[in-house]
Amino acid sequence: MGFSQEYRWLLPSALEAPDPGRRSTRDWLIDVLAFLSGFGFTVYGTIDLLRPEPTLLVEQAGNPAWLIWTDFACATVAAIGLWWRRTRLLIPLAIYCVVISIFTVAAAFTLLIVLFTIAVHRKFLVLAIFFVSITATNAVFPFIRPETGRNYWETAAWGTVFLVIVCLWGMVVRARRQLLASYRDRAERAEAEQQLRVAQARTTERNRIAREMHDVLAHRISLLSLHAGALEIKPDAAPDDVANAAGVIRASAHQALQDLREVIGVLRDDRPEGAPEPPQPTLGELPALAEESRSAGVKVSLDVAVEPEAVPAGTGRTAYRIVQEGLTNARKHAPGALVRVNVAGSAGDGLVIEVRNPWPIGGNGTSIPGTGTGLIGLTERTALAGGRLSHGRTPQNEFALTAWLPWPT
Missing domain, CATH: 3.30.565.10 (Histidine kinase-like ATPase, C-terminal domain)
Structure with missing residues (x-):
């Protein structure tokens, strides 16, 4: 089933990366790095939170074990979902990350990767909706897991700063890709137009040469007809006159053949040098x-x-x-x-x-246009x-x- 018209704005844009089944080597390297970064942060953050006094994270010590392990399980699912961030599953993954961002710490890096992917590969409207949603959950997060030594506004502000930085970074990458794509498209169009101009110039030149050769051949053939007619009218002409007329006929015929060969050579389609003339069907x-x-x-x-x-x-x-x-x-x-x-x-x-x-x-839907x-x-x-x-x-x-x-x- 395809997307209905009202949901087509959620579909990937023209800059969306290919399906994972056709990943390039570069795509594989980036996806592996993204997964290792997201899941690595999840593992390290969970281990740090299980300590009596966390060293990396400034979360308040003494989080309940069930909350830490729930955080780890949810963050692991989100990290695994990064393998499908290049497909239409990116939107469900982003919604999932928005939901768990209310309480998760271990999925913080994964959440930033998903937000960056949306900024690069989706329209601004989609990015704006998810940014507002994550900002709203970020406002709720300090109430559920307050940090030691920071008040509510500091925690919420720092979270918003990271979200804004990632969004701007993704938008810059998207703009750069669009610019490169426009340059590539412009170069391809310029090359196609250049080839068209060359073909038109070649056709114009061939037509000009054909018209010129037509005049030349008509002139030479008229000479042939003139001298042949003179010989026919005066069969008893002097031997010198007959010889001169025959010489002119021979020279004109030879030159006409040369001109005809040139015309055919110019007007013939380009073929590899030395290639035989293909037989024409009859x-x-x-x-x-x-x-x-x-x-x-x-x-x-x-x-x-x-x-x-x-x-x-x-x-x-x-x-x-x-x-x-x-x-x-x-x-x-x-x-x-x-x-x-x-x-x-x-x-x-x-x-x-x-x-x-x-x-x-009647009409035929299968007819060839x-x-x-x-x-x-x-x-x-x-x-x-x-x-x-x-x-x-x-x-x-x-x-x-x-x-x-x-x-x-």
């Missing part, structure tokens, strides 16, 4: 894609009415991505529905890809390939994703 991989979707729980009916080897590689890659996006959308928005994939066409008429599935009925950019990117990819893409609800109450891609003869 229509031949559609059965494997359909089988992969079936293994993920999608009902797929695949009908490819063309020979994958006869389709140009670029067209096949685009068609593969269209089918892949269609299956992904069906898996997201219409889980369990039958998805029909049809690929047909011929050289000269183009390639038609159609992905259909029933329109989702989408960003809404998949179809936008797919439309752009199809347009760059010289095709067109449409999607939407059909009169047959189906969602249809239809694309046409050019297939030259």
Whole structure:
């Protein structure tokens, strides 16, 4: 059962330490030190109180044995509870310490550790409530166990001073941790923003180079066309003119290839040096894609009415991505529905890809959320390939994703 809304202010803050089951080495060292300090003070204080004249504590001698041993038992329980001070059990432990602080001496150090933990790991409202509660019990303590040589106000004042010091110390530690956490968060955001700026700069530079190379390639190809046309118009031109035109065509073609290699190298995704170019999927991989979707729980009916080897590689890659996006959308928005994939066409008429599935009925709480950019990117990819893409609800109450891609003869 979770905490109801009115008690959520008691939950750990963002600076709360991890669960004891996942303590780090530093956490173990601090927890061991806290337990030894709290329980060690309990043992030493009890032994001192059992003496006829206490030397460490200034308690009045002659405390009843039952009170001393009750104090020891309660303080021992509180010291053992320090092992769970990093969990939600800190609040019950603090309440327990407030109750026994009315009469306990042996649990004094444990009580200060618990108060310090609350100051570090809980909100100020929680700390204020427990500080007021402990201050109230501290006001009652001198009546139950008065000290030798001190009046009521001295005993109460010294107890309050220790409580204030521990609270302020814990608040300073908490503020320092919050400051460090804000610095860390700010540094992470700055690093992420820097990476984003680098990526944007790289994309902008690639687009600029692509536009520049487009102009260069268009210029060089126009030279090729011009000189080739001249040779076609004047087949009986002088040998020197033919040789010059052929030299210009050869040089322009060579330079165009060099420019094209540079464009591809700049626009290609970063890969480790020497890594081979991964093979790109084409229509031949559609059965494997359909089988992969079936293994993920999608009902797929695949009908490819063309020979994958006869389709140009670029067209096949685009068609593969269209089918892949269609299956992904069906898996997201219409889980369990039958998805029909049809690929047909011929050289000269183009390639038609159609992905259909029933329109989702009602909401589905288990559907995978989408960003809404998949179809936008797919439309752009199809347009760059010289095709067109449409999607939407059909009169047959189906969602249809239809694309046409050019297939030259």
